[in-house]
Amino acid sequence: MSAAPQTLQLHSRHSWQEQLQQAIRTPSELSAALGLTLEELPYSAAADDAFPLLVPAAFVARMEKGNAWDPLLRQVLAVPQENLPAEGFSDDPVGETSLYADTPGVIQKYQGRALLVATGQCAVNCRYCFRRSYPYGDNSQSSKERLAAIDTLLADPSIGEVILSGGDPLLLPDASLAAIARRLRGNTRGITLRIHTRLPIVIPDRVTASLIDALMPREQRVVVVVHSNHPREIDHDTARALERLRDGGVTVLNQSVLLKGINDDADVLAELSDQLFAAGAMPYYLHMLDKVAGSAHFEVSELRARQILGQLASKRPGYLVPKLAVEVPGADSKREIAPDYVGGF
Ligand SMILES: *Cc1c(COP(=O)(O)O)cnc(C)c1O
Numbered sequence: 001m002s003a004a005p006q007t008l009q010l011h012s013r014h015s016w017q018e019q020l021q022q023a024i025r026t027p028s029e030l031s032a033a034l035g036l037t038l039e040e041l042p043y044s045a046a047a048d049d050a051f052p053l054l055v056p057a058a059f060v061a062r063m064e065k066g067n068a069w070d071p072l073l074r075q076v077l078a079v080p081q082e083n084l085p086a087e088g089f090s091d092d093p094v095g096e097t098s099l100y101a102d103t104p105g106v107i108q109k110y111q112g113r114a115l116l117v118a119t120g121q122c123a124v125n126c127r128y129c130f131r132r133s134y135p136y137g138d139n140s141q142s143s144k145e146r147l148a149a150i151d152t153l154l155a156d157p158s159i160g161e162v163i164l165s166g167g168d169p170l171l172l173p174d175a176s177l178a179a180i181a182r183r184l185r186g187n188t189r190g191i192t193l194r195i196h197t198r199l200p201i202v203i204p205d206r207v208t209a210s211l212i213d214a215l216m217p218r219e220q221r222v223v224v225v226v227h228s229n230h231p232r233e234i235d236h237d238t239a240r241a242l243e244r245l246r247d248g249g250v251t252v253l254n255q256s257v258l259l260k261g262i263n264d265d266a267d268v269l270a271e272l273s274d275q276l277f278a279a280g281a282m283p284y285y286l287h288m289l290d291k292v293a294g295s296a297h298f299e300v301s302e303l304r305a306r307q308i309l310g311q312l313a314s315k316r317p318g319y320l321v322p323k324l325a326v327e328v329p330g331a332d333s334k335r336e337i338a339p340d341y342v343g344g345f
């Protein structure tokens with residue numbers, strides 16, 4: 001009779017799709033979430049117009065309240081420095097727009113691997129992203145086009161790995177991902193499916209049992225390369241999401257971008273490696289910034305990058321030291337930059 005009403009709603013979480021839909025898109029929502037006034041946020045409407053502010057609340061929740069210099073905030077806030085012209089920074093720094101092959105949405109730069117731009121959309125807009133000024137709207141494919149592109153790729157016997165990139169391919173519905181994975185499994189060569197995504201970091205609830213079922217990592221090689229830059233991005237929920245992938249049979253790697261004021265510090269990178277490893281993910285690449293217009297304030301010099309990597313190598317085992325890599329337009333692989341080791345020799 002007098003049973004207490006159910007309080008289930010207190011514990012229910014929004015689905016990843018709802019979290020995405022409710023993502024923060026305005027500086028006033030962002031400042032309110034951080035306990036800052038709008039004036040305290042170094043926000044630029046012009047920069048926002050050029051590349052819109054977009055960040056899910058689950059990511060904002062990991063930012064330090066009241067800190068306008070928070071390293072997670074700085075990755076997503078449109079700031080006035082973006083509007084300054086900078087020599088050597090352009091709209092297509094990696095020369096990718098000219099690389100769309102005959103198959104729309106496919107980029108094949110390197111042997112054996114082909115990259116499919118699965119969608120132009122992301123769950124978060126990272127200010128340093130080299131895709132910030134791409135005409136990606138034109139390259140989003142229908143499910144049918146995507147599968148046709150995969151068939152074309154698989155007809156080339158040199159292709160052993162298909163990389164879903166974007167945008168963020170985990171924005172695709174599970175059914176679309178399942179169809180892609182099935183197509184690759186159907187090939188007798190045993191094609192590796194690789195997914196480049198930031199979703200498990202920014203909305204950890206994206207990693208559902210149904211996603212793992214769709215990818216079937218016990219039946220084929222599946223590699224998920226997540227993207228995180230700072231140890232505070234790996235909170236409890238993120239770590240559980242990475243573990244779910246790993247426990248499902250996925251090989252989980254991380255790539256970061258070396259960003260001034262965010263992770264240009266060997267101790268910060270060491271802690272990031274520790275957090276990733278604890279969650280079952282291995283550091284893979286630490287990318288030099290792609291010189292996209294609007295990102296010059298994030299630039300770390302090669303000299304400094306080599307020193308940071310050398311210091312990191314002195315603090316951690318080799319398997320926790322990512323490769324410092326730079327994209328060279330026209331090169332046939334990413335180029336690794338040698339660390340400047342502590343102590344000379
Ligand atoms: C980075 C990248 C790849 C993958 O390179 P790996 O060194 O295998 O990780 C493939 N295609 C394109 C276009 C890339 O930019």
Ligand code: SF4
Pocket residue numbers: 121122123124125126129130131166167168197198227
């Ligand atoms: S998630 Fe990746 S592709 Fe999307 S904006 Fe961020 S860096 Fe760019």
